[in-house]
Amino acid sequence: QGQLVESGGGVVHPGRSLRLSCVASGFSFSSYGMYWVRQAPGKGLEWLAVIWYDGNKKYYADSVKGRFTVSRDNSNNTLYLQMNSLRAEDTAVYYCTREIQHGYFDYWGQGTLVTVSS
Amino acid sequence: DIQMTQSPSSLSASVGDRVTITCRASQGIRNDLGWYQQKPGKAPKRLIYAASSLQSGVPSRFSGSGSGTEFTLTISSLQPEDFATYYCLQHYDYPWTFGQGTKVEIK
Numbered sequence: 001q002g003q004l005v006e007s008g009g010g011v012v013h014p015g016r017s018l019r020l021s022c023v024a025s026g027f028s029f030s031s032y033g034m035y036w037v038r039q040a041p042g043k044g045l046e047w048l049a050v051i052w053y054d055g056n057k058k059y060y061a062d063s064v065k066g067r068f069t070v071s072r073d074n075s076n077n078t079l080y081l082q083m084n085s086l087r088a089e090d091t092a093v094y095y096c097t098r099e100i101q102h103g104y105f106d107y108w109g110q111g112t113l114v115t116v117s118s
Numbered sequence: 119d120i121q122m123t124q125s126p127s128s129l130s131a132s133v134g135d136r137v138t139i140t141c142r143a144s145q146g147i148r149n150d151l152g153w154y155q156q157k158p159g160k161a162p163k164r165l166i167y168a169a170s171s172l173q174s175g176v177p178s179r180f181s182g183s184g185s186g187t188e189f190t191l192t193i194s195s196l197q198p199e200d201f202a203t204y205y206c207l208q209h210y211d212y213p214w215t216f217g218q219g220t221k222v223e224i225k
Binding site for chain 2: 046047050060061095104105108
């Protein structure tokens, strides 16, 4: 059974940076596209970013384009989200998730909370 | 970018009721749409794929319909375990987008 474990969340001041990690186990990480999705407190799901299985293509939501960067290290089964120029509206629980089939997220991490506050 | 407008944002219903949730896409997305259910503190779970196909293991009281820009999720007879928040997700073109969500509450 596959598993995803996020880390790296915390409290950060506006304008600062944070890097989230998502370690995968129990499946062939390098074979799957990986995504980041976030959920602000009491709000809905927001699709953020995707990185293809080989890292060659990446796409972002407009809300984070130019500020966030998704990357992966297939040798260490790890997905990253580098978040720069953080804003209060970036406060959310951040999830990594695996796409097993087109549009189908099957494995999700437990989420890591990022709070942007002065 | 494709915007997904989901309605209603919340609804109250009783066990046994028929419930319908709608998502409208800002442009045609063929049938590249899924419906997810999320319960508090849990990861989302896909119920419907390709707009109208039932995910394996999902009860048959859930159904989806639509194509192009208008999509519907129907729960034919609401059960206690169905009280949750539901989201549509378009995966026709990047950036993918979720609908705003519909919280189904107990009347």
